[in-house]
Amino acid sequence: MITRQTTLSANLVAFCRFLRERNYGIGVREESDVLLAIEQLAPYDTPELMQQCMKSVLCRSPRDLLQFDDLYKQYWRELDRAINSKIKEEPEITKSSSSAKKKAPSIQALKNWLYGNKTEETTEVATYSAGSVLSKHELAAFSEEELREIYRIVKLIAQALANRKSRRYTSVKHAAQFDMRSTLRRNMRRGGEILHPAYRKRKKQDVSVVLICDVSKSMDLYSRFLIRFLYAFQNSYKKINSFVFSTSLYAIKKDLLDKSIDDALQRLMDTVPDWSGGTRIGASLDTFCTHYAHKMLVGNTIVVILSDGWDTGEADVLERSMRHIHRKATQVVWLNPLAGSAEWTPEVLGMKTAMPYIDVFAPAFDVESLRAVVERLRG
Amino acid sequence: MRKALKEIENMLTAQGYISEPSIVMSIHLAKTLSRPLLVEGPAGVGKTEIAKVMAKALDTDLIRLQCYEGLDASQALYEWNYQRQLLYLKMDEQGSGSLSDKEATIFSDRFLLKRPLLQAITHHKSPVLLIDEVDRADEEFESFLLEVLSDWQISIPEIGTISATHIPQVVITSNRVRELSEALRRRCFYLWIDYPTFDKELQIVRAKVPDIDAKLGEQICKFMAAVRQMKLDKVPGVAETLDWAMALSALHIDQLDKKIVEETLGIVLKDWQDIRQTQNALSDLFEQVGVTSKLA
Numbered sequence: 001m002i003t004r005q006t007t008l009s010a011n012l013v014a015f016c017r018f019l020r021e022r023n024y025g026i027g028v029r030e031e032s033d034v035l036l037a038i039e040q041l042a043p044y045d046t047p048e049l050m051q052q053c054m055k056s057v058l059c060r061s062p063r064d065l066l067q068f069d070d071l072y073k074q075y076w077r078e079l080d081r082a083i084n085s086k087i088k089e090e091p092e093i094t095k096s097s098s099s100a101k102k103k104a105p106s107i108q109a110l111k112n113w114l115y116g117n118k119t120e121e122t123t124e125v126a127t128y129s130a131g132s133v134l135s136k137h138e139l140a141a142f143s144e145e146e147l148r149e150i151y152r153i154v155k156l157i158a159q160a161l162a163n164r165k166s167r168r169y170t171s172v173k174h175a176a177q178f179d180m181r182s183t184l185r186r187n188m189r190r191g192g193e194i195l196h197p198a199y200r201k202r203k204k205q206d207v208s209v210v211l212i213c214d215v216s217k218s219m220d221l222y223s224r225f226l227i228r229f230l231y232a233f234q235n236s237y238k239k240i241n242s243f244v245f246s247t248s249l250y251a252i253k254k255d256l257l258d259k260s261i262d263d264a265l266q267r268l269m270d271t272v273p274d275w276s277g278g279t280r281i282g283a284s285l286d287t288f289c290t291h292y293a294h295k296m297l298v299g300n301t302i303v304v305i306l307s308d309g310w311d312t313g314e315a316d317v318l319e320r321s322m323r324h325i326h327r328k329a330t331q332v333v334w335l336n337p338l339a340g341s342a343e344w345t346p347e348v349l350g351m352k353t354a355m356p357y358i359d360v361f362a363p364a365f366d367v368e369s370l371r372a373v374v375e376r377l378r379g
Numbered sequence: 380m381r382k383a384l385k386e387i388e389n390m391l392t393a394q395g396y397i398s399e400p401s402i403v404m405s406i407h408l409a410k411t412l413s414r415p416l417l418v419e420g421p422a423g424v425g426k427t428e429i430a431k432v433m434a435k436a437l438d439t440d441l442i443r444l445q446c447y448e449g450l451d452a453s454q455a456l457y458e459w460n461y462q463r464q465l466l467y468l469k470m471d472e473q474g475s476g477s478l479s480d481k482e483a484t485i486f487s488d489r490f491l492l493k494r495p496l497l498q499a500i501t502h503h504k505s506p507v508l509l510i511d512e513v514d515r516a517d518e519e520f521e522s523f524l525l526e527v528l529s530d531w532q533i534s535i536p537e538i539g540t541i542s543a544t545h546i547p548q549v550v551i552t553s554n555r556v557r558e559l560s561e562a563l564r565r566r567c568f569y570l571w572i573d574y575p576t577f578d579k580e581l582q583i584v585r586a587k588v589p590d591i592d593a594k595l596g597e598q599i600c601k602f603m604a605a606v607r608q609m610k611l612d613k614v615p616g617v618a619e620t621l622d623w624a625m626a627l628s629a630l631h632i633d634q635l636d637k638k639i640v641e642e643t644l645g646i647v648l649k650d651w652q653d654i655r656q657t658q659n660a661l662s663d664l665f666e667q668v669g670v671t672s673k674l675a
Contacts (some may be wrong), residue, residue: 025564029565033414049381059571064421188478193472
């Protein structure tokens with residue numbers, strides 16, 4: 001809430017807090033920076049100069065810059081109003097943010113929604129995707145041969161990932177690239193006569209993968225195929241974590257590992273109660289961000305999301321989680337089964353929201369399209 | 380305050396750099412609060428140029444670290460001159476010095492190759508350190524950079540810790556190939572440079588190509604502004620505008636026409652698809668720019 005502060009510095013700190021609430025990365029350090037900068041540059045001839053000065057100190061990204069001027073105006077306007085009326089009325093902004101909080105579904109509400117009343121939205125979702133592509137790809141049925149092809153491709157991806165060379169070096173015993181630095185060090189102890197050369201080679205890059213697969217109703221047609229993809233991937237590459245979601249997120253690494261595909265499918269059906277349910281991409285990714293991201297999105301990680309982007313949740317939750325994932329992961333790959341058809345455009349709100357945070361976007365509905373993905377991951 | 384800003388603006392203008400308030404303010408703040416300046420923006424808008432101009436304006440040296448994938452400490456900090464060390468050892472084979480003497484000699488300043496970061500902190504006077512295209516280096520390098528940028532000291536196992544005699548003025552540029560870490564962003568002041576407005580671009584052209592025909596300069600800038608509105612793969616920057624202006628001026632051309640544009644489009648656009656797309660839209664572009672095509 002914006003209240004009147006009597007000193008300039010208190011006002012500036014309050015403004016910093018105001019920005020922090022709006023996702024600006026501002027801490028104590030930035031607050032002291034602003035005070036320092038303002039002090040350094042005084043006296044101010046025009047208010048614009050002060051605004052420019054604060055903008056230069058407090059913004060850290062193009063997004064920050066874009067919103068700054070409006071927020072700046074908004075803040076001082078609110079402040080003026082607070083001073084003029086001298087009533088402790090709740091300013092509009094805080095009101096809306098608190099009501100937004102109230103709107104966020106509690107776990108109980110989510111569960112109700114999940115198990116009890118299936119809303120119209122869910123049915124809508126189902127008709128949408130089924131109607132648009134059913135005739136094109138009959139994916140539910142898989143021949144033995146195609147399954148084997150999936151395994152082969154997944155193995156290729158796993159290999160490509162495992163063999164990625166890092167740009168850094170590690171020392172090796174056998175003859176490889178000559179390592180001058182350690183050769184000299186090693187031979188100095190023998191009086192400087194070079195007798196024992198040391199070698200080095202490129203390190204292997206440690207790439208881990210997080211797979212997040214949509215198994216909601218709208219993905220029904222593809223999810224069987226995609227689950228096989230997940231199963232094959234999980235069993236052929238070590239550093240991988242698989243998740244599925246429809247209305248909430250489930251970690252399924254354990255269910256897929258070291259079991260026959262039939263057992264794995266059975267286990268999945270038990271683990272995931274809302275299979276073929278509604279879609280809450282935002283909420284599910286948010287769960288991922290809060291519970292798993294800090295453990296899994298470290299080092300070199302590729303996040304692969306398999307979904308049609310048909311979301312019934314709130315767009316801002318999705319955007320926030322996608323931004324978080326994009327920032328933490330090395331690469332964000334979104335595989336969309338619907339994107340295969342020529343007339344497809346990212347019209348769906350969920351997809352539109354997520355688009356700016358995706359590095360590789362590709363269709364994935366059959367074996368052929370997966371192969372194309374392999375090529376792109378290699379690069 | 381305005382005086383201080385005006386001074387910087389004048390310094391920049393004197394070096395032929397046409398600035399805008401946000402650039403002047405950022406440079407001023409980075410200088411007075413001695414913070415690194417992180418400059419982002421599309422390719423060819425003069426990000427690197429800022430560092431060069433700053434060095435000239437502050438009358439100091441520019442030390443440049445060009446980042447690339449796989450850049451590591453030995454290329455950024457220091458490396459021992461191994462060939463020289465080996466030669467020295469060989470020549471000194473019959474020497475009577477003890478082993479520790481020998482070691483002290485070959486791991487001394489004489490055999491040290493200073494790379495940009497070490498150069499910058501040992502420089503005799505505070506230089507401008509340009510860390511160019513930091514997004515091309517990997518994240519490990521970025522974290523390493525954080526350490527150097529906050530402590531201003533470098534440890535060399537054989538010699539010890541070297542602390543900065545003068546803290547350099549750092550300019551970091553990024554083309555946003557990869558999102559930079561929050562930690563690095565928070566250590567820097569941030570500056571976003573976009574494609575210039577028509578007026579600014581015209582000023583730049585006039586400053587850099589002084590003998591250009593006034594009308595041609597205007598036409599070029601209008602044309603460039605229109606081209607940037609098209610959805611091209613590689614949007615041309617100011618660098619391309621200047622190249623084009625210089626080329627046309629060297630050809631003693633005083634007005635754009637269809638034939639000339641078609642013949643010289645390769646200076647502006649570097650992608651075949653883009654060139655074709657632009658050629659197809661040339662009449663529209665000319666209409667926007669207000670050029671009457673001779674051939675039409």
